[in-house]
Amino acid sequence: MNGMSMTTPLGSSSDVLFLMLGAVMVFAMHAGFAFLEVGTVRKKNQVNAFVKILTDWSVSTVVYFLVGFPIAYGISFLKPVKQILGDNQGYDITHYFFLLCFAACIPAIISGGIAERAKFWPQVTAGAIFAGLSYPLFESLIWGKNMSLLQDLFKSLGGAEFHDYAGSVVVHSIGGWLALPAVLILGPRMGRYVRGKSHPLPISNIPFLALGSWILAVGWFGFNVMSAGHLEKISGIVAVNSLMAMVGGVLAALIASKNDPGFVHNGALAGLIAVCAGSDIMHPLAAFVTGAIASIIFVYGFHIEQEKLKIDDVLGVWPLHGIIGSWGGIAAGLFGGEALGGLGGVSFVSQLLGTLAAIVFALVNGFLVYGVLSKTVGIRLDPEAEFNGADLSIHSIGAYPEDSIR
Incomplete structure (x- = not known):
């Protein structure tokens, strides 16, 4: 045992381990994003989904390290390793790893909306802008170094700060509302709507879709529980609320969709997305209802x-x-209050204002970035490339090369 390990406070080491395990669990969720998309797109676009999400992750890692994390928290790692480690075993850089996994969710979310007809490099560029600039800026206003700019306003208007424990709004809402401009500017896939009539395109693989949902659901407990940031702040209620919201989403989707497997597996994700914000303050039964309504x-x-x-x-x-x-x-503003069995300390008005601010922020950023890319380099594959599929057009290989040879 070396001298450093003997003199390191156990608390710092425990927190680093705690965050690192959470980061690995959330990192694993990106495999879930990949399989969910691969199962939902057609066979000719499966390779593209895998490569796109791995590339987006890799680019997000670099831009969030160099630009995004410093924007959000005012901490730069462009300094000697001794300073990076500091006196807490490198807690800040481990925190970067954990929060990178959140930032990288933004391009992963968008990927599923624009699948099968988007150009590769323009989307990688858009993902870099969102993970390195747009998302960290909003993150800084809710969780980071610029909290007082927006949170003080919410507190003065609603009586409490905007509460988003694990990112229902900061991560998921931002990602989903950023995706909408991309989907609208791209337009529908060839053959999806013909002369005003809807022609649903078949998905390729229910087992892959289900696998993606399961991987995401398991990793979500790292996403939510480890958002405590420190081992001493861990909360068992977060874990159980995540579980209850997930099964609420599954059961509601089972009934509402009349046993449709795609909706059932996405219902689990709907519940988990909805409970992120209030998972630390809701009663488990309220979490179940929140997840069911989301589904x-x-x-x-x-x-x-x-x-x-x-x-x-x-x-x-x-x-x-x-x-x-x-x-x-x-929902955090509704069910987090003491009147409905919650922990309290939240305001419905503040929750509504924070949520609306995120929508406006994401829409403005989405239309600006995709509008500029569309007018300059273009963001959609040409008709022949789209018809042949993104796998062959972009990566020169299909998901099942043996079949291609035969």
């Missing part, structure tokens, strides 16, 4: 989006992350 929002919201509004959002990321993330922010 119903998704089942009917997806139908309205696809069939009434004719928005070809492949995985339904706008209703799933955008609208349900917003519901999660509002």
Whole structure:
């Protein structure tokens, strides 16, 4: 045992381990995003989904390290390792790893909405802008170094700061509402709507979709529970509320969708997205109700989006992350109060204002970034490339090379 380990306070080491385990669990969720998308797109676009999400993760890692984390928390790692380690075993840089996993969710969420017809490098560029600039800026206003600028306003108007324990709004709502401009500017996939009539395109693989949902659900307990940041602040109620919201989402989707497997597995995610904000202050039964309502929002919201509004959002990321993330922010104000068995300390007015601020912020950023990219380099594959599929057009190989040879 070396001298450093003998003199390091156990508390600092425990916190570093706590955050590192949480980071690994949330990192694993990105495999869930990948399999969820791979199962939902057609075979000719499966390779693209895998490569796109891994590339977005890698680019997000670099830009959040160099730009995003310093914007959000005022901490730069462009200094000697001795200073990075400090006297707490490198807690700050481990915190970066954990919060990177949140930032990288933004391009992963958007990926599911724009699937099957988006150019590769323009989307990588957009993801870099969101993970390195847009998301960290909003993060700084809610969780980071600029909290007083917005939180003081919410407190003066609503009587409490905006509460988002694990990112229903900061992560999921922002991601879903950023995706909407991309989906609208791209337009629907070829053949999705013909002469005003809807022609749903088949998904490729229910087992992959289900696997993606399961991986996300398991990793979500790192997403929510480890948001405590320190081992001494861990809360068992967060774990059980996450569980109750998840099963509330599953059971509500089972009934509302009449046993549809796609909705059932997305229902689990709907519940987990909605409970993030108030998972530390709700009663478990309120978390169950929050998740059930979220799932119903998704089942009917997806139908309205696809069939009434004719928005070809492949995985339904706008209703799933955008609208349900917003519901999660509002639900924390409803069910987090003491009157309904919650811990208290929240304000419905503040929750509503914070949620609306996120929607406006994301829409402005989304239309600006995708509008500029669309007018300059273009963001959509040409018709022939889209028809052939993103796998062959972008990566020159399909998901099943043996089949291609035969």
